[in-house]
Amino acid sequence: MSSEPLLRLENVGKRFGGLTVLDQLSFSVHGGEIVGLVGPNGSGKTTTINVISGVHQADVGRVIFEGHEIQRLPSFRIAHRGINRSFQVPKCFREMSVRENVEVAATFANRGEVEIDGILEQVGLTSQADIQAGSLTVNQQKMLDLGRALATNPRILLVDEIGAGLNPAELGGIASLLTSLAARGIALIVVEHLLDFLNRITNRVIVLGAGRLLFEGPLKEASQDPEVVAAFIGG
Amino acid sequence: MRKSIPSLRGPAIVLAVLAFVFLMAPEFYTNHSVLLTMMTFMGLAQGLNLLYGFTGYLPFGYVGFFGTGAYATSLLVTFTGLPILVCVLGGGLAAALIALILGPLLRLSGAYFSIANLAASQIIYFIVANEDLKSITGGPYGIKIEQVYAPHASYLTMLALLLVVTALAAYFRLSRFGLGLKAMNQDPVSAAFAGVNVVRERLIVWLVSAAMAGMIGGTYAWDLSVFYPSAVFTLQISVFAIVFALFGGVGTVIGPLLGAAVLYMLYDGIGVSAPQYFELIYGALIVGLVLFLPNGLMSLLTRRRINVL
Numbered sequence: 001m002s003s004e005p006l007l008r009l010e011n012v013g014k015r016f017g018g019l020t021v022l023d024q025l026s027f028s029v030h031g032g033e034i035v036g037l038v039g040p041n042g043s044g045k046t047t048t049i050n051v052i053s054g055v056h057q058a059d060v061g062r063v064i065f066e067g068h069e070i071q072r073l074p075s076f077r078i079a080h081r082g083i084n085r086s087f088q089v090p091k092c093f094r095e096m097s098v099r100e101n102v103e104v105a106a107t108f109a110n111r112g113e114v115e116i117d118g119i120l121e122q123v124g125l126t127s128q129a130d131i132q133a134g135s136l137t138v139n140q141q142k143m144l145d146l147g148r149a150l151a152t153n154p155r156i157l158l159v160d161e162i163g164a165g166l167n168p169a170e171l172g173g174i175a176s177l178l179t180s181l182a183a184r185g186i187a188l189i190v191v192e193h194l195l196d197f198l199n200r201i202t203n204r205v206i207v208l209g210a211g212r213l214l215f216e217g218p219l220k221e222a223s224q225d226p227e228v229v230a231a232f233i234g235g
Numbered sequence: 236m237r238k239s240i241p242s243l244r245g246p247a248i249v250l251a252v253l254a255f256v257f258l259m260a261p262e263f264y265t266n267h268s269v270l271l272t273m274m275t276f277m278g279l280a281q282g283l284n285l286l287y288g289f290t291g292y293l294p295f296g297y298v299g300f301f302g303t304g305a306y307a308t309s310l311l312v313t314f315t316g317l318p319i320l321v322c323v324l325g326g327g328l329a330a331a332l333i334a335l336i337l338g339p340l341l342r343l344s345g346a347y348f349s350i351a352n353l354a355a356s357q358i359i360y361f362i363v364a365n366e367d368l369k370s371i372t373g374g375p376y377g378i379k380i381e382q383v384y385a386p387h388a389s390y391l392t393m394l395a396l397l398l399v400v401t402a403l404a405a406y407f408r409l410s411r412f413g414l415g416l417k418a419m420n421q422d423p424v425s426a427a428f429a430g431v432n433v434v435r436e437r438l439i440v441w442l443v444s445a446a447m448a449g450m451i452g453g454t455y456a457w458d459l460s461v462f463y464p465s466a467v468f469t470l471q472i473s474v475f476a477i478v479f480a481l482f483g484g485v486g487t488v489i490g491p492l493l494g495a496a497v498l499y500m501l502y503d504g505i506g507v508s509a510p511q512y513f514e515l516i517y518g519a520l521i522v523g524l525v526l527f528l529p530n531g532l533m534s535l536l537t538r539r540r541i542n543v544l
């Protein structure tokens with residue numbers, strides 16, 4: 001790995017009321033890398049993405065992107081800097097066409113020209129380009145969510161459970177899309193419960209348990225780690 | 236890609252028709268006050284549409300900006316003697332200033348925003364109408380600015396404001412700025428990740444909408460030239476602006492104009508002579524609207540996939 005990471009979390013902590021959701025969380029991600037983020041339900045995976053993307057602010061700690069602290073920036077500024085994401089429950093502009101959804105992001109992100117048709121093709125929505133986003137299936141909406149993120153020309157992409165509910169062929173398509181993005185130098189953090197899928201595209205995973213980093217390394221070794229096993233079985 | 240220069244033909248036609256109608260109307264219909272009040276409500280319905288139709292915030296207290304503009308304009312006339320158009324502009328600025336102070340209300344959602352805005356407008360009313368401020372605002376006894384009375388000039392000014400607020404609605408509908416509004420109206424979080432500065436866009440619309448109500452209020456005050464505080468702070472003004480805009484169809488350019496014109500004529504035709512029937516018909520209209528045409532008159536066209544401005 002090159003020396004300077006693209007994104008670094010330093011001792012990030014987040015509480016909701018009395019509940020500690022992220023606890024002293026630190027890790028780094030380099031350009032072109034796909035990092036898996038796994039853990040039991042409620043372990044803080046989505047919250048990690050929310051904190052990086054400015055949906056929630058960390059209570060303590062720092063988030064450093066390209067050498068600058070971003071933990072106090074609002075989401076639209078974070079998007080302007082080149083961090084983008086998809087949502088576990090897809091969010092799109094329901095009363096706009098599929099194409100318009102992508103165009104909005106291309107228009108407002110201020111991150112250079114993007115090829116709308118190319119993005120629609122990448123996410124497999126070319127033939128749906130002119131229909132209303134609200135009438136897509138949930139899986140198609142997830143792809144549109146990703147397309148909206150890609151239209152901002154991101155340097156790092158946070159993908160929250162895009163695989164849930166997809167069949168093996170669709171999963172294969174997404175795996176090759178994500179690896180091709182990484183090959184272009186985009187860093188990806190991929191939250192996923194489907195370990196086979198992660199195994200195919202990552203060489204490193206981060207395992208969270210109750211908001212703490214339990215393990216960092218190749219997925220195969222994670223299953224031998226007693227803390228990880230305890231977190232998944234215990235809870 | 237979206238056309239970078241949207242077609243300006245539609246807005247140009249709407250503005251030309253508006254200007255033509257209200258420049259010609261006095262030739263055929265000599266009741267100045269009816270025509271001026273009609274433009275006032277068309278302007279207010281359109282100004283409210285800027286906010287509600289394009290951001291989803293429904294300001295029950297919209298009259299507060301109208302009244303603020305009326306009083307700020309009158310006080311500027313009384314105490315500074317600046318040219319009347321500068322005073323009207325000052326009325327708009329005063330309303331925008333109040334909106335800026337009330338900016339945090341935009342963090343509230345739905346009914347909470349509407350009710351807080353309503354309360355704010357009543358606070359302004361009570362302050363202005365307070366007996367203790369008699370020497371400045373005239374308190375409950377009202378205010379006089381007869382020295383600037385000029386019905387022809389105030390009529391043309393009101394028409395100009397109606398054209399401006401309508402041009403703004405067209406801008407919100409057709410521009411890049413408007414595309415951002417449309418996105419954040421459908422999903423503010425996604426809009427932020429598309430790069431839209433949601434908080435700033437919303438605040439700009441809020442200030443612009445308030446400023447328009449303020450200038451319209453200032454011009455209305457100029458035209459009345461003698462009025463009680465209740466004349467420019469009555470909640471009926473908010474209610475009319477809301478009902479007129481909804482009746483025509485919010486989020487469009489033509490809808491609020493049409494809604495205000497039709498309902499105001501109805502009000503003027505039967506509301507004044509037979510108020511009891513008017514209330515009945517009005518009530519029935521509102522119920523019918525909510526049940527059968529929740530998106531207003533314009534939805535009769537959009538449902539048939541006819542593109543409207």
Ligand SMILES: Nc1ncnc2c1ncn2[C@@H]1O[C@H](COP(=O)(O)OP(=O)(O)OP(=O)(O)O)[C@@H](O)[C@H]1O
Pocket residue numbers: 016021039040041042043044045046047048088
């Ligand atoms: N906005 C919020 N307010 C209060 N509590 C929250 C909020 N968001 C998340 N939580 C809580 O924080 C904990 C972590 O939630 P998070 O969504 O990050 O988990 P996750 O790892 O993504 O889980 P899943 O696999 O179910 O998606 C949970 O207990 C959740 O209930």
Ligand SMILES: [Mg+2]
Pocket residue numbers: 045046047088
């Ligand atoms: Mg989650």
